[in-house]
Amino acid sequence: MSQTEQVARFRALHARPGAFVIPNPWDAGSARILAALGFEALATTSAGLAFSLGRPDGRGAVSREETLANAAAIVAATSLPVSADLENGFGHAPEDCAETIRAAARVGLVGGSIEDATGEADRPLYDFNQAVERVAAAAEAARALPFMLTARAENYLHGRPDLDDTIRRLQAFSKAGAEVLYAPGLTRLEDIRTLCAAVDRPVNVVMGLAGRPFTVAELAEAGVKRISLGGSLARAALGALARAGREVLAEGHFGYAAQAMTGAEAQAFMTPRG
Incomplete structure (x- = not known):
């Protein structure tokens, strides 16, 4: 399947009724397992990659080259569309975001997200105008490619639980050309509902963080x-x-093995099909 066809397949998931889950493998092996379980698309994870490299998440600990190499391995591991966590585009300038989008498409990704977090402790978020300019540059690059851009408003992950400003940013990101909108860190269903009603693009939320684990149906x-x-x-x-x-160190027991995947099952997941 061509990249253009994969992007069309990915867009179709966003156009059909209801919600779908896009899980986040951190390497080729975890991607193979999730694909075999029946998920329809995958997304990379900056945290999962950083931890697998023995590094903290964020703070520029993982380079663009390392991120895209990991993404390329995940793309090659399955036939599913893969979107990527592209952090802040690996640079402050709008052109940095645009080049990251072009580089992401070159490794076979069908989409990716650009966030408005700077990675700097004393200035955690880009100001409004700069944030919009960065998304606009990324969107212009994406339009020239088969690529689906997600724009992230990071207020809630940086101690700024301002729903009005989050909505304002996402609305501006939509006008700038983002196809999917994302505000990680929302923990109240009523806030999620308000946000979804206020924007005109598909909304991504993340589960597995703090707060009540809402169901797919909710x-x-x-x-x-x-x-x-x-x-x-x-x-x-x-x-x-x-x-x-x-368990091994404190108790001298090996009971964990009873919950482990069998070698045969792991081997089956890692054996290419078809």
């Missing part, structure tokens, strides 16, 4: 189109590893 009723899982699957895997290690 989120769909609130107007959500796409549900991602961020780094939560990677953290779940790391949690299982840590629990197993503590």
Whole structure:
């Protein structure tokens, strides 16, 4: 399937009724498992990648080149459309965002997100005008490609739970050309419903963070189109590893193995099909 066909397939998921879940593998192996389970599209995770490299998430700890190499491995691992967490575009200038979109398309990605977080502690978010200019540059690059741009408003992840400003930013990002809108960190269903009603593009929310874990049905009723899982699957895997290690060290037991995937099952997931 060509990249243009993959992008059309990805857009169709956003156009049909209801909501769909797009899980976030952190490497080729986890991508193969999620694809085999029946998910229809995948998205990369900056946190999952950083943790797999032994680094903290954010703070520029992972380069654009490392991010795209990881994304390319995930693209190659399955036949599913893959979107990417492209952080802040790996640079402050609008052209940095545009070049990141072009580079993402070159490795086979069908979409990706650009966020309005700077990565700087003393100025966590870009001011409104700069944030919009960056999305506009990314959108212009995406329009010249088969690529679906998501724009993220990061207020809630940076101690600024301002729903009005979040909506204002997402509305502006939509006008600038973003096809999907995303405000990670919302924890109240009524806020999610208000946001979805206030914008004219499909909305992504992330589950697996703080707050009550809403169901797919609840989120769909609130107007959500796409549900991602961020780094939560990677953290779940790391949690299982840590629990197993503590059990061995503290108790001298190996009961964790009873919950482990069998070697045969793992082998089956990793064997290419067709």
